[in-house]
Amino acid sequence: MERRTSWRTIRTESGAAVLLVVVAVVALLWANSPLSESYFGLWDVEIGFSVSGFGLHMNLHHWINDGLMVVFFFVVGLEVRQEFAHGSLRDASRARLALIAGVAGVALPAVFYILIVAAAGGDGLGGWGAVVGTDTAFLLGALALFGPKLSGQLRVFLLTLTVVDDFLAVSIIGIVYSDEIRLIPLLIAVACLAGLWLLGRSRQWSATPYVLLVIVLWFATVDSGVHASLAGMVAGLLIPAYPTRRHKVVAARQLFRDFWQSPSAASARAVDRGLARGISVNERMHEVLRMPTALVIVPIFALANAGVDLRGGVLVDSFQSSVTWGVIVGLVLGKLLGIGLATFVAVKLGAGRLPEGVGMGSVFGGAALSGIGFTVSLLVIGLAFGSTSDLGRQATVGVLVAMVLATALGWLIFRVAAKRLGEETADLPMVLTPPVDPEVDHIRGPEDAQLTLVEYIDFECHYCAHATGSWEDLRSRFGDDLRYVVRQLPHHPHGPIAARASEAASNQGMFWPWLDFVFTRQDALEREDLIRYAEELGLDVAQFTADLDSAAVRARVERDLESADASGAHATPTFFVDGRRLLGSYDARTLTSALEASRRGTRTQEVRS
Incomplete structure (x- = not known):
């Protein structure tokens, strides 16, 4: 150790x-x-x-x-x-x-x-x-x-x-x-640089051709005097x-599923290639x-x-x-x-x-x-x-x-x-501001749960917990010990209207069904798509349409945007574990470790007190 x-x-x-x-x-x-x-x-x-x-x-x-x-x-x-x-x-x-x-x-x-x-x-x-x-x-x-x-x-x-x-x-x-420049090796070096540029333009994903050209480039440059x-x-x-590239990640997931169902050297090699392409x-x-x-x-x-x-x-x-x-x-x-x-x-x-x-x-x-x-x-x-x-x-x-x-x-x-000057830090804020408020925030799970996970989302974010399935993993792991809070941080092209649509659905008590439904349809978030989803979910479409552009709904989204800025959340997904911003990776395993660490810290404080 x-x-x-x-x-x-x-x-x-x-x-x-x-x-x-x-x-x-x-x-x-x-x-x-x-x-x-x-x-x-x-x-x-x-x-x-x-x-x-x-x-x-x-x-x-x-x-x-x-x-x-x-x-x-x-x-x-x-x-x-x-x-x-x-x-x-x-x-x-x-x-x-x-x-x-x-x-x-x-x-x-x-x-x-x-x-x-x-x-x-x-x-x-x-x-x-x-x-x-x-x-x-x-x-x-x-x-x-x-x-x-x-x-x-x-x-x-x-x-x-x-x-x-x-x-x-x-x-x-x-x-x-x-040193003194020699022309022929210098021309070879320039040709290698041109080759690297062409490989990039051709979207060559394998590292091998680049490595070979760089090696030749080095020999030529040393010999040229530069x-x-x-x-x-x-x-x-x-x-x-x-x-x-999201579509490459999705393709790699399918390749891994193939390997899971039929493990072999060929399928393992396909997974490696698929991951590299992403x-x-x-x-x-x-x-x-x-x-x-x-x-x-x-x-x-x-x-x-x-x-x-x-x-x-x-x-x-x-x-x-x-x-x-x-x-x-x-x-x-x-x-x-x-x-x-x-x-x-x-x-x-x-x-x-x-x-x-x-x-x-x-x-x-x-x-x-x-x-x-x-x-x-x-x-x-x-x-x-x-x-x-x-x-x-x-x-x-x-x-x-x-x-x-x-x-x-x-x-x-x-x-x-x-x-x-009071400059004790030189970083974005780390503390969730304002704290979770059950009267305002969207909460899934018991309001008095031991652990709190806050996620700033965009409905067009391919890496948010609902898009990747991380939330399902966390829910199965922690159950009622975890309350999950969602705040809006729309920054993709369709993010703002999708955020307002979720708040319009919330006005009819349907925020979480809306979230689960729409996150599986991230490629169709135009206005007519959102209205159609309201119909499919059985919402009052007239009320939904009116709320979609209402000042109250816009103010609700703006509140979350101000909260994100005050909390140091500038991109999605951004997670806060018990009020502290999580740095680094945000896969389900990392989130689980962070929540477990927070729980251990809470228990230690309870024992000491």
């Missing part, structure tokens, strides 16, 4: 950040120990292969920086594509704010670095790219450890911001820090992403690569690049170096002022809007944490100076110092924002 808990902790964002810190410390200790020769000698080991005249030979350090790190940037590209397809970057206002803050958060640190190094004579100007990037993994880990106790919306804002940051940083690496990080990012951007190839690749990247690839990179030999006065020399201070000031102050002030001005001028629940104090705290450059910074230092040169060691010291200062500054700003 302890081992399983430890593994689960490491897989969290805060756990991954702690792992990176541990690896960086190990690298520093190793590089400054009597075994330092083995540390530096390890990365110089030549590794390669030759097949029929074609081969590739690099030392281990290059395999890590030009090979493994391509996977890291590929994952970044996948995340960027998801944000554009069905994430925060679909919202024009938030995308515009992220673009403004992201550009400022790249430009101002570079300006600070150039000014400081140029004032000292200009030796080391080529390392300005070391201050433009943010280490997303470290940022999110530090946010989890030192940010507000609830920071989900701030996390979304920072993720959206790092999308722009990562794209600009990788573009700079690919353009500024590439830094492979750019190819990784662009390749990730070309992997198609789209919301889950989820975009982008999300499937991201799910496979996300954890190995965070827990294996990035720590290996840190081990290979964070080890700086500080003996022989290197530390003293570093703090007398303009490169070190350029990196520190660029990352710590440049990120803080660039992102923070740009966001503040953009919001004040109406050029963008912050996520709900996020205040400017939290923004400046997140901007300070963005000064943790680490991964991208160390990569650029290796390209610009070489990690073992004097300038490379001085710049690396700057990155490590900046990481500590940025974290401490972020922690301080979050504490001040909580005490002085």
Whole structure:
């Protein structure tokens, strides 16, 4: 049990950040120990292969920086594509704010670095790219450890911001820090990118063709002289992403039923293929690569690049170096002022809007944490100076110092924002507001039941409990121990009129029969369809039609909409278990676990009292 808990902790964002810190410390200790020769000698080991005249030979350090790190940037590209397809970057206002803050958060640190190094004579100007990037993994880990106790919306804002940051940083690496360009391999790389685009346009659902093209793309890019990080990012951007397709999910359910009735290798393979077709190839690749990247690839990179030999006065020399201070000031102050002030001005001028629940104090705290450059910074230092040169060691010291200062500054700003500005959270509300009222709310089950499950629904929502059958599973599990409450949150095209129709049916005491009946007919919710359903259910059609557009019914739906906004429910389905918003998955098994946990907590409180 302890081992399983430890593994689960490491897989969290805060756990991954702690792992990176541990690896960086190990690298520093190793590089400054009597075994330092083995540390530096390890990365110089030549590794390669030759097949029929074609081969590739690099030392281990290059395999890590030009090979493994391509996977890291590929994952970044996948995340960027998801944000554009069905994430925060679909919202024009938030995308515009992220673009403004992201550009400022790249430009101002570079300006600070150039000014400081140029004032000292200009030796080391080529390392300005070391201050433009943010280490997303470290940022999110530090946010989890030192940010507000609830920071989900701030996390979304920072993720959206790092999308722009990562794209600009990788573009700079690919353009500024590439070697001499070779034409033929470059044309092959471009052909591979075109192939990825064509696969996406053809709606190819299998991941295999994409993987094969990405592998060829990597070989071609390395041989072309362009830094492979750019190819990784662009390749990730070309992997198609789209919301889950309901009809594919329904088809997969039928395939699983076939397997249930006649289990065989063929039917099992059909289920696997059916499930894969329901989820975009982008999300499937991201799910496979996300954890190995965070827990294996990035720590290996840190081990290979964070080890700086500080003996022989290197530390003293570093703090007398303009490169070190350029990196520190660029990352710590440049990120803080660039992102923070740009966001503040953009919001004040109406050029963008912050996520709900996020205040400017939290923004400046997140901007300070963005000064943790680490991964991208160390990569650029290796390209610009070489990690073992004097300038490379001085710049690396700057990155490590900046990481500590940025974290401490972020922690301080979050504490001040909580005490002085009242920003104790940076997230949507978590508590159901107003509480369940038997005089107003639609309740199924005993009004005094031990457990309460509230669901915000849309009659056109394919994933609400009535559409998926989750409610039936819960009712059979908990019986009269559970009261189920439904509130309206119409946001699909036919949602508003369907919500009013259910309230019109409620006026005749038929809300629950209406709900059960209409949720099986989600593809036919036009006005004439709803009136026909009223006839089939035996309602007074004249009264139903009059109520459908009445001010009272509209006010009843509006009450639920205001409740959803006050409770942090912005999409359907959103569930509240005993008044607390449920985060994450909402399948019947998860809901059952949450209800059982709430029941155990209630019993524990009763015993203590």
